Amino acid sequence: AVVSTQSTGFCVLMSSEDFEHCFEQLMKLNLKDKQEREIIHVAVLCALKCKTYNPYYTSVIGKFCGFSKNYQVTTQFSLWDRLKELQSLSPAKLSNLTKLLAALITSKTISLAVLKVVNFAEIGSDDVTFFKGLFTALLSNSEGVVTEIFGRVQPLPLDSLKNGMKVFMKHFLKPDLTGSELKNMKIALKCF
Numbered sequence: 480a481v482v483s484t485q486s487t488g489f490c491v492l493m494s495s496e497d498f499e500h501c502f503e504q505l506m507k508l509n510l511k512d513k514q515e516r517e518i519i520h521v522a523v524l525c526a527l528k529c530k531t532y533n534p535y536y537t538s539v540i541g542k543f544c545g546f547s548k549n550y551q552v553t554t555q556f557s558l559w560d561r562l563k564e565l566q567s568l569s570p571a572k573l574s575n576l577t578k579l580l581a582a583l584i585t586s587k588t589i590s591l592a593v594l595k596v597v598n599f600a601e602i603g604s605d606d607v608t609f610f611k612g613l614f615t616a617l618l619s620n621s622e623g624v625v626t627e628i629f630g631r632v633q634p635l636p637l638d639s640l641k642n643g644m645k646v647f648m649k650h651f652l653k654p655d656l657t658g659s660e661l662k663n664m665k666i667a668l669k670c671f
Contacts, residue, residue: 484514488521498538502546516553519543523557523579530571532578540579541588554589559596565606573609581616585624590631592640599643607651614644614652618663625663629670641671 488505495501505518519540526536543550561568561576568576583589602610617628632641648664656664 484510484517485521488518489525492522492525492536492539498535498542501539502542515549519550519553520557523554523561526579527561527568527572527575529575532575534582537579537582537586537588540583541586544588551589554583555593558583558589558593562594562596565609566603573605574612577609577612577616580613584617584628585620587627587631591628591644592632592635592637594644595637595640597640597643599647602647610647611651611655614648614664615656615660618652618656618660618667620663622663622666625666626670629667633670645671 487508491504491508492501495504510518522536522539522543526533526540529536540550540554544554558580565573565576580593584591584593597610599610618625620628645668648668653661653664
């Protein structure tokens, strides 16, 4: 059943006119529990496999997450799986994952709390490049958006995540930032 759900989901994702049409078509399938969650996994995998980042998949995932919190949880689990395998992803997949994560966080589909599975004290050099790209993308937003993005984790009991992000940004990111991104990093750090 999982394989048929994945292949059906893939076909609908590939053949839909836009993300709204895709959502409607997938909802008409009346999928149940685990079948529903497979749609998110397929969308994330499709987003990573593209030659270049395609915001369509971000919109599909966002639409499902806006429909039900269950999809937000599934999205978080799917992204955790990808974050655990960063070392094995190709440069194209890493680039797409960076852009997907940045877009999902910026649109408030998910929060920075998705990074709570990352131990910033133990990341390798390839991971540093990935997270530098992610944080640079997040910091390239307006001051208000940066405040919202980083402020969403402020009230959460995620001290190790907050401290890890602080150290990472100060150590790895700050030397490469200039202008508005550097100003936004200071704003982000104040949110913790």
